[in-house]
Amino acid sequence: MATRLVIDGGSPLRGEVQVSAAKNAALPALCAALLTSEPVILDNVPGLADVATTRLLLERLGAEISSDRGGGTEVRVGRLTSHEAPYELVSTMRASVLVLGPLLARAGVARVALPGGCAIGVRPIDQHLKGFQKLGADIAIQNGYVEARSSRLKGARITTDLVTVTGTENLMMAAVLAEGTTVLENAAREPEVADLARLLVAMGARIDGAGTERIEIQGVPEIGGARHRIIPDRIEAGTLLVAGAITGGDVTITGAAPRHLTATLAKLEECGATISVAGDRVRCQGRERPQAADVITSPFPGFPTDMQAQFMALLGLADGLSKITETIFENRFMHAAELNRMGARIETEGSTAVVRGVPAYQGAPVMATDLRASASLVLAGLAARGTTTVSRVYHLDRGYERLEVRLQSLGASIRRLR
Ligand code: EPZ
Numbered sequence: 001m002a003t004r005l006v007i008d009g010g011s012p013l014r015g016e017v018q019v020s021a022a023k024n025a026a027l028p029a030l031c032a033a034l035l036t037s038e039p040v041i042l043d044n045v046p047g048l049a050d051v052a053t054t055r056l057l058l059e060r061l062g063a064e065i066s067s068d069r070g071g072g073t074e075v076r077v078g079r080l081t082s083h084e085a086p087y088e089l090v091s092t093m094r095a096s097v098l099v100l101g102p103l104l105a106r107a108g109v110a111r112v113a114l115p116g117g118c119a120i121g122v123r124p125i126d127q128h129l130k131g132f133q134k135l136g137a138d139i140a141i142q143n144g145y146v147e148a149r150s151s152r153l154k155g156a157r158i159t160t161d162l163v164t165v166t167g168t169e170n171l172m173m174a175a176v177l178a179e180g181t182t183v184l185e186n187a188a189r190e191p192e193v194a195d196l197a198r199l200l201v202a203m204g205a206r207i208d209g210a211g212t213e214r215i216e217i218q219g220v221p222e223i224g225g226a227r228h229r230i231i232p233d234r235i236e237a238g239t240l241l242v243a244g245a246i247t248g249g250d251v252t253i254t255g256a257a258p259r260h261l262t263a264t265l266a267k268l269e270e271c272g273a274t275i276s277v278a279g280d281r282v283r284c285q286g287r288e289r290p291q292a293a294d295v296i297t298s299p300f301p302g303f304p305t306d307m308q309a310q311f312m313a314l315l316g317l318a319d320g321l322s323k324i325t326e327t328i329f330e331n332r333f334m335h336a337a338e339l340n341r342m343g344a345r346i347e348t349e350g351s352t353a354v355v356r357g358v359p360a361y362q363g364a365p366v367m368a369t370d371l372r373a374s375a376s377l378v379l380a381g382l383a384a385r386g387t388t389t390v391s392r393v394y395h396l397d398r399g400y401e402r403l404e405v406r407l408q409s410l411g412a413s414i415r416r417l418r
Helices: 023-035 049-061 094-107 126-134 165-175 191-202 234-246 262-270 305-315 334-341 371-383 403-408
Strands: 004-008 014-018 040-042 064-067 073-076 109-113 138-142 145-149 157-159 181-185 206-208 214-218 226-228 250-254 274-278 281-285 321-325 345-349 352-356 365-367 387-391 413-417
Touching (some): 023 049, 023 073, 023 165, 023 191, 023 234, 049 064, 049 094, 094 109, 094 126, 094 145, 094 165, 126 157, 126 165, 165 181, 165 191, 165 214, 234 262, 234 281, 234 305, 234 371, 234 403, 262 274, 262 305, 305 321, 305 334, 305 352, 305 371, 334 345, 334 365, 334 371, 365 371, 371 387, 371 403, 371 413, 403 413
Parallel strands (some): 014 250, 040 226, 157 181, 365 387
Antiparallel strands (some): 004 387, 004 413, 040 073, 109 145, 138 145, 181 214, 206 214, 345 352
């Protein structure tokens, strides 16, 4: 029997818990080390399955990775021994595509498996490829691989047709070593993009405007190493706060970045939770029953799509009717059917879900379908009457570092069965 989580629900969570470093900042930061032959030290890389996959991929490309005495992870790519990101790795983690920009910039050649679709959507990378072509690269798709070549990338003005997080990160990393200036318009403003720019600037890159929709990068011949602390994970933080709200508990997260959480905190307040912020601490006091609220996902600083599933679990218990509109991914309601197995009343149609709140969930065996869906099932299980068993937990481990241990520290009755 595969690993699963068993949860006895019904107890309000209470206490304090530390937030980990952000998965979606750690992955591009690790890939940025490909841009230099000098060591890049990342102070707080989280212990996640996706990080392990990225380490494997970087080692395939020639990286030497070690942990230093301070607990930091040192990545040194003294020499690239390969330019290929193989299908067997890219198919397990689409963020592997983030090696394309650095390889093209440093070596002028890259062969990266085209990531296929995933549970939440088709997720093409056309905007990444169009951007690289604008920087002067020759791009071909052959046998399921992106073949990219360029003697030296040249700065250009790139306006993506839509806001793409890893697209912005990939193009920004490529432009760092390009000849001349690149301007990225309609860039993603996510905190993870700004954190990557902070690392690249520490390595010697020249970047202005990261965190806004217009980023300017002046190419330099080469960059060096740096030491960098990765930002806290705003999605893990949001998930832990919802755990407090959905159980009617009182949870404080520490080591967070509240300015990255504004939309999530505002929505929690709309659902009736009491939120207080002090420095890097955020406290969430849930109420007997959440209030209904409508949710529309959008790029940062809007409401994060990566919190949509967790809020669906919360709103499933609300007093009233809520409407959730998913604008980023075309197939991100897989958790709805599983929540309905626990007694929720959720109807989905296209990009809209109508959630009629019920007084309580019943424990049930449920199956995770993707990373954030698995978190929503764990949250529902914490609130449910009886026992919930969540299977396919490998989805959860991709983006949460020992979530059950953090929840246990808040009083949850949750255990991992192998
Ligand atoms: C990043 O994915 C995150 N992953 C996702 O988190 C997150 O959901 C997403 O941004 C949106 O916030 C990482 O950072 C590793 P996009 P990314 O490119 O960059 C379409 C999680 O749970 N699109 O911003 O792949 C795309 O299909 C994960 O931690 C194109 O059409 O997302 C989507 O509909 C899940 N062409 C939309 O744009 C492109 O070339 C936004 O995608 C690129 C994207």
